[in-house]
């Protein structure tokens with residue numbers, strides 16, 4: 536059977552996970568959250584976080600519309616986003632690079648200037664990596680982080696009755712990508728959101744002590760809501776009218792003759808945070824001043840996962856962006 540007949544990335548991960556040793560008394564959370572959570576040998580109240588991401592030219596970035604600096608920055612941001620989703624802080628990273636031998640040295644230097652810029656933003660130190668030749672530029676980053684037990688946020692902790700909320704406007708990265716792919720003009724806002732997104736580590740520090748479940752929005756809202764529901768064994772209902780969407784995204788939908796909903800639900804790479812929080816803790820969160828948008832509610836598992844559209848239709852919340860789809 537070919538991978539693309541299996542039913543997507545997550546079906547493959549499940550198959551492969553069964554083959555390997557993946558559990559131990561030191562592993563608090565293994566495969567299946569934004570980052571792994573490992574117990575610290577000499578500190579009971581702090582955990583080690585580990586996350587990794589691969590970016591491939593032509594799949595995740597495109598040299599014809601991204602500068603090497605932009606590619607470098609985005610590679611770091613998408614990893615920090617996963618650490619933020621756990622309620623943690625990033626610390627150290629290793630970066631491995633596959634590059635065709637014909638690649639310009641200056642291109643590599645500028646890529647690393649992008650890494651440096653984003654790492655300086657978060658105080659991350661690069662401590663190693665590997666470089667090798669290959670047919671297509673590929674960047675793999677493994678980022679470590681730390682989190683206190685009080686701040687640790689898992690996908691598995693949502694409770695029926697929780698409010699579901701996001702930290703910012705959705706769909707912009709995907710709308711920007713679709714315009715670029717169609718060779719159409721792109722607004723500065725959409726360009727920024729797609730080419731040099733900033734993750735929400737700033738918001739995570741206020742959210743982490745208050746929320747129940749948290750995840751970063753990297754594969755589209757639909758996919759992330761489903762991850763929380765799968766891991767927490769709950770249902771969810773999302774109100775489309777409450778999802779924050781920038782005017783430029785609405786305009787892009789008109790230009791491209793696509794439903795804005797597609798960018799929001801299935802687009803991905805927004806790098807905002809999605810979280811569930813009890814109604815009582817929402818009052819506490821208000822005092823921190825962190826900006827958030829309630830978009831729905833966690834329900835009992837039997838109630839399924841639904842989107843109430845702007846037209847008041849109740850449609851199943853399926854999918855999200857699928858690799859190998």
Ligand SMILES: [Mg+2]
Nearest residue numbers: 569617751753
């Ligand atoms: Mg993630």
